[in-house]
Amino acid sequence: MEGDLERNNHILGDRWESMMSGHMTRIANEKGLDAQNFRCADCTSPIGIFYGAPRLCWYTGEYYCQNCHLMEENMIPARIIHNWDFRKHKVSKRTMVYLTQQWRDPCIQMDEVNPSGYRYIDELKKLLPLRLQLATLEPYLQTCRMLTPELLSTRLKGLHHMLGNPHIYSPHDLCLVRDGLLYNAINKLVQFGTKHVRQCALCTAKGFVCEICGKDEIIFAFDDMTSQCQQCKGVFHKRCFADRCPRCERRHNRNTPL
Numbered sequence: 001m002e003g004d005l006e007r008n009n010h011i012l013g014d015r016w017e018s019m020m021s022g023h024m025t026r027i028a029n030e031k032g033l034d035a036q037n038f039r040c041a042d043c044t045s046p047i048g049i050f051y052g053a054p055r056l057c058w059y060t061g062e063y064y065c066q067n068c069h070l071m072e073e074n075m076i077p078a079r080i081i082h083n084w085d086f087r088k089h090k091v092s093k094r095t096m097v098y099l100t101q102q103w104r105d106p107c108i109q110m111d112e113v114n115p116s117g118y119r120y121i122d123e124l125k126k127l128l129p130l131r132l133q134l135a136t137l138e139p140y141l142q143t144c145r146m147l148t149p150e151l152l153s154t155r156l157k158g159l160h161h162m163l164g165n166p167h168i169y170s171p172h173d174l175c176l177v178r179d180g181l182l183y184n185a186i187n188k189l190v191q192f193g194t195k196h197v198r199q200c201a202l203c204t205a206k207g208f209v210c211e212i213c214g215k216d217e218i219i220f221a222f223d224d225m226t227s228q229c230q231q232c233k234g235v236f237h238k239r240c241f242a243d244r245c246p247r248c249e250r251r252h253n254r255n256t257p258l
């Protein structure tokens with residue numbers, strides 16, 4: 001019996017977790033008191049006119065009793081993601097704890113949850129090229145033996161998760177995007193990174209020479225004047241690179257029997 005109860009609690013806990021993480025990126029619809037049988041969504045005690053006004057949590061879209069909802073306010077990440085709306089709204093006690101814990105968790109993949117945000121949210125649109133640039137710098141910064149982990153850490157200052165996938169954000173990051181602070185921080189990081197790579201013997205050894213014009217010059221994917229082949233990752237001058245990549249074409253010809 002006890003085992004069953006524990007298992008049930010476990011299942012309920014998992015369901016709660018997945019409901020909460022789903023609402024991180026999806027705005028909850030308010031379903032109405034009758035949908036929850038006039039009971040608090042948390043402790044299940046009766047709520048309604050006779051028991052004091054039920055309190056709505058804007059994060060879950062559900063109603064709570066006065067013990068489970070203290071009229072605390074927080075920003076709602078899904079409203080930031082979809083409406084660029086940073087206003088604070090009333091949330092339940094448990095939601096407040098959850099949001100506080102998750103606030104710096106890079107759990108938002110913008111190109112999946114709101115790809116069109118890159119078109120209508122100016123701050124995100126402006127930041128994207130910088131983040132793409134940082135993503136092409138990342139393999140150099142992560143592997144260069146000249147950059148000690150300590151040096152890199154002081155440069156990154158809490159921005160480690162900005163290095164990989166250029167579409168990942170935490171709710172906290174989105175606030176920094178709104179304030180322009182993330183743009184400034186990443187801009188600094190990109191400047192530091194590009195300067196390092198160009199001056200570093202180990203990193204320049206991993207640069208490219210444009211195979212199309214053969215000019216004696218080391219170029220990188222993060223340079224403004226270069227294009228990178230998405231297939232073979234080869235790097236060429238933008239002015240030299242048409243729509244066909246000579247490296248891929250060569251390989252293709254080799255593999256095609258005459």
Ligand SMILES: [Zn+2]
Nearest residue numbers: 040043065068
């Ligand atoms: Zn309650």
Ligand SMILES: [Zn+2]
Nearest residue numbers: 144146200203
């Ligand atoms: Zn280096």
Ligand SMILES: [Zn+2]
Nearest residue numbers: 210213237240
């Ligand atoms: Zn070239």
Ligand SMILES: [Zn+2]
Nearest residue numbers: 229232245248
């Ligand atoms: Zn290619």
